Amino acid sequence: MITCSNILVLGQSKYEVNTRNEVDKIPFQLINNVIVIPVEINGVKRSFLLDTGVSRPILFNFLKGTDTIPILHAEKIFLKGLGNDGRVEALRSSFNTFKVGNTVNLEQTFYIVFDSSVDFAPKLGVPIHGILGSDFFKDLIVEINYAKQYLKVTTPERYKKKKCKRCETFELQFYNEKPYLEASVTINKKRIPVKLLIDSGSSDALWLFENEPEGLFVGDYYFRDILGYGLSGSVHGKRSKIDAVTFNDLIVLHPKVAFPDPSYIKDLVKIEDRKGSIGGELLKRFICVFNYKEHTITLKPNGHYKTPFSYNKSGLTVENSGLRIITELHSKLQYATHSVIDINNSLQVKAISVTENKLLLKPAFTITQVRWDSPAYYAGLKSGDIIILLNGIDTRTYSLQELMSKFYQNEGKKIKLEVDREGQLLKKQFYLKSPLN
Structure with a gap:
């Protein structure tokens, strides 16, 4: 599992769709439930993860590159990521040109991590050079079609909402520029309301923060595992399945769930009643339309909606x-x-x-x-x-x-x-x- 989320950084930037109708379709690879897209940085092409769980773009594997990316207006900072190994040293670079398909930002700030241990390529089997987050979403309507593996980005003023009987639209809440929605989970036949981070950079289906008085606990039906890898190290915890996760009238039965150990998430449980996160293995069952301007997300079930969840049976x-x-x-x-x-x-x-x-x-x-x-x-x-x-x-x-x-x-x-x-x-x-x- 890959997880790149919860990098606590802030910022402002603007992307514009440079096509005649202000609509762009961008193909991507879906690898281990996460989205890999081509991104051009100051004229140099790289492969990035698309991750709603981060704000500013992050570049790593920088010293391994075969060509040079110009670094503009750089200053030293520290990033704090998911894991328990502390902070990660980085540089912040401002006023860069980022191009994703025909969608361009001429003043993008991004972060550079030089730690050689931060490398997601071996876990995905393809080169990964960075992470692109909420900066890409906040000025656009972004439709993620997991089944057909493309993004459709539209300037908000040109977006036309289609009628859809099977769709459900939810209000988004934002904290540190990251999107959250209200859902519910059913555990031991008890339905529990939960506030979840939408984390497209996680390959898991669902993370929940264990809280036995509220009914959020795994019981005896679990196995221990490494749940994922962030910028600050690996995350350990328990894996299991629960009865269901529900988004209004959309019900996903018997999803996989991970309960991270409390020591790895002590800073996250403080975020406005957050109870966990939704990852790529759950999101890929829908067409997801993000509208950050109106603080909404629309989910439409696709052909994978009822696909059963399965664990690695080899170990x-x-x-x-x-x-x-x-x-x-x-x-x-x-x-x-x-x-x-x-x-x-x-x-x-x-x-x-x-x-x-x-x-x-x-x-x-x-x-x-x-x-x-x-x-x-x-x-x-x-x-x-x-x-x-x-x-x-x-x-x-x-x-x-x-x-x-x-x-x-x-x-x-x-x-x-x-x-x-x-x-x-x-x-x-x-x-x-x-x-x-």
């Missing part, structure tokens, strides 16, 4: 830690998995020819976490193992998301892995099992 967390080198000789493949190259700088290299050999650069899928008491744990898999084969198929044919999807299949499915452990090839197998059984 494995896998990252694209870079590229592994495969030697192809007379159609026979040999592996050199000890050679791992940074994902952010090397994705454009396809192959290198050396005499009769061909060196192929393919993703190195490395196990970074093995959940205790899981099928993978009892199979003897370890953090640092590089997955070479999955059910007899070379993982070089997979993307990270395709590989991880194999661990969400039906319970009882047999998984056979061949892994490289410090140069030694090992065969492991296990059967998928729900962590909530």
Whole structure:
């Protein structure tokens, strides 16, 4: 899970749609339930997460770039992010040109984080250079079509609201420029009103802050896990499912829910009765229309509305830690998995020819976490193992998301892995099992 939200920064800027009808359609990638969009900064193209949970844009992986982004009017500051490791040192740069499709801001302020540990690329399998937040939303009508993977942005004066029988419109409340809405959750057959942050930068479905007197608690039906990664470190907590989450007449049954440990959210529970947040796995079940000018959001169910929620049944967390080198000789493949190259700088290299050999650069899928008491744990898999084969198929044919999807299949499915452990090839197998059984 990825979470980038709750960066406590403020600011003003303005985006304008530079098309004849003041409407722009911007394609995006939906990866692990989060939106990745192309952003041009002072003429340099980068990939950003679109995150309603932050205010100003944040740029990281800056020192790994192959070209230089001009940094204007910079000053040193500190950002506080989700996690419990304290503040993150950064620079604030003003009066920059940001371009998203045909939508442009000529005076954008953004923040630069130099901490090399802040890197979401391995967790998503594609280069990620920054986060774009509420500055992009506040002057536009932004429609997020998760099913068709595009943004439709419109100048408010040119926006025409369509009649929609299945839509529900809600009032937005704002705190530190971040949007909140009122909903309700049903836990143990008790319906509880909740105020939730809308957090498109989180890949989870729903976070709730545990409060047993109010009925917000997980009971004995849960498993412990790392819930996500913010600018200040990892977040731990409990995962479970609840009966339902309700938005007026829109009811989503049996959603996944995470209860972060109190030590990670002590500053967040103070925010005007906030009870949690809605993330990408729940938002992707709707077409979402954000109208910050009128303080509203409209939700329309899409084809994923009734898709059941499922947990990873393997116990494995896998990252694209870079590229592994495969030697192809007379159609026979040999592996050199000890050679791992940074994902952010090397994705454009396809192959290198050396005499009769061909060196192929393919993703190195490395196990970074093995959940205790899981099928993978009892199979003897370890953090640092590089997955070479999955059910007899070379993982070089997979993307990270395709590989991880194999661990969400039906319970009882047999998984056979061949892994490289410090140069030694090992065969492991296990059967998928729900962590909530």
